[in-house]
Amino acid sequence: MANSNSTVDAVDDTGRRDFITVAAGAFAAIGLGPLVWPMLDQMNPDASALALGSVEIDLAPIDVGQAITIMWRGKPIFIRHRAEEEIQAADVTQISALPDRFARNLNLAEDAPAVDRNRAGEGHENWLVIIGICTHLGCIPRGQRVGDTKGEFGGWFCPCHGSHYDTAGRIRRGPAPRNMEVPPYKFLTDTRIKIG
Amino acid sequence: MAHKSNYVPQSAFEKWLDERLPVVRLMKDQFIDFPTPRNLNYWWTFGGILIFCLIAQMMTGIVLAMHYVANESMAFESIEHIMRNVNWGWLIRYTHAVGASMFFAAAYLHMFRGLYYGSYKAPREILWILGVVILLLMIATSFMGYSLPWGQMSFWAVTVITNLFSSFDSVIPGLGTRIVQWVWGGFSVGNPTLNRLFSLHYLLPFMIAGVVILHIWALHVPGNNNPTGIDVKRSSEAMPFHPYYTIKDGFALAVFAIVFAAFVFYAPNYLGHSDNYIPADPLVTPTHIVPEWYFLPFYAILRAIPSKLFGVIAMFGAIMVLFVVPWLDSSPIRSLRYRPMLKLFFWAFVVTCVALGYLGAMPPDGIYLLSARLGTFYYFAFFLVVLPVVGRIETPTQMPGSITEDIMSKERRRRAALEGGAPAGAPAAPEKR
């Protein structure tokens, strides 16, 4: 084009073309997002997994010193009817002796300290309800059955990489970083709980 | 090595095809005429063996998938069904299971070969990096495959390995848990997990095949390295791939196949773990969970570190560090033949890898734990300290000027030995033959 200020035009034109390129790229990216998201989100827990809501358990048949394991959302829940000495042992343990100082109790605030009364509910100290999964890499600790090794702190012992838990399900030694979690639950009556 | 094409279409049809899709020309140039150094030893046969392994896994795998059911309540039984009812099912499954082990054995030897002869050095960095990518894909593939029988070891291996991601919780609280649940498709390892593992176990080998093509492409640009590590300088130092190396590779493959068959027919479960013949039980973890042998060194590294997050970082780091090996080694000399100091460190590294493999199968306490920590230390020190430092301080031994010179001086020494006492340097007269 025989234009006297063609150089100026060319510069303007490049600017416009850059803008169009960037704009087209941006719109493509915006368009791609909504296409990619369903592809990723489909892998998250689906409606049927979320629906596996809650279970109710009758505690009456569990004697002192006994423990049962039930399933909730595909996870084992340890329910232990603790003996007086076990509660005592957990109660006198100083917070400073714990590798993880938080209660990890889904019924309490996140920063609740890991004292025994924050692990087993107040007034129900004899019942300990925890998710029986080692917080290291997810093995099931031993200590539920009679004759199982309970580790050095009388609670549970994870054989996979050697984590010891105490009678409140708190990590005391080994590679596990956190106390075993307390699931959301409440007492419906004195001998009946609902988990979830 | 770019070389001139020797392909001459023989028929009108070949000529017609060659002008449209020169695929026959490509195959002839790359796999028949390809100029290959004449001094390659048997360590160079593992590449071909690995291609065989990949094809064997894909063929047996596709057949298994015709009978296998990826459902948590049926998977274990469908494997037993393959073993007992399906015609030749036992053979196909054992070949697939043993084949995974053979695949890794060949891959590890192939990699040690690369380390020893400096095949990762310029101009072969991309070739090496693609190899590490293949290793990562192989690890993912066999981990997923091992989950499919849904036995106790399958289940707990999946649980422990997927839980590795939960270590991100200590970086951003909640992130790790989100990732793990996304991987599981639930709140624990279950049916959705098994299904996706199967889907991906089917997919990844095809991705491996794709990267293998790139790997060979990256090989055929600079051409093969060789035991001297010296570049091919004259055309007489190379030979066409076929028939010389097709025969050599074929012979090595036959020997490899004998070992393979010995396992399949006489010790099919020797490399596996008997606990995987117990159906998965989400409520009971086996007392000793151990991965397959080819993961043991990495497992030992994971357990050697007393922190969860750093254990995971170290384990992945043990593979990631391989990516930068071409830039860690500071010496311009490729072959360890001429690097006496690094050679010692290299063999110590090989021993360390084997020792870590042993320690990965032992309980992580006492002397085992201590040794695993020392081994982990040396594993990383070899790459991060030894490779950069030794190249700067060692004095290499006298190198031959070329591949020809290397071959000739060996030949002279051999003849001298035959003739008894002729001076080593004296060239043998050709008429004495």
Ligand code: HEM
């Ligand atoms: C890179 C190549 C591959 C590797 C390293 C590999 C590895 C494995 C391993 C270690 C197992 C567990 C064997 C056992 O303990 O029983 C397995 C199982 C299985 N694989 Fe593969 N595999 C590969 C390719 C394939 C392909 C291409 C398919 C096609 C779909 C496939 C289908 C299966 C099936 C159906 C099973 C379950 C049956 C069984 O456990 O024997 N695999 N694989």
Ligand code: FES
């Ligand atoms: S999973 Fe429990 S100690 Fe590792």
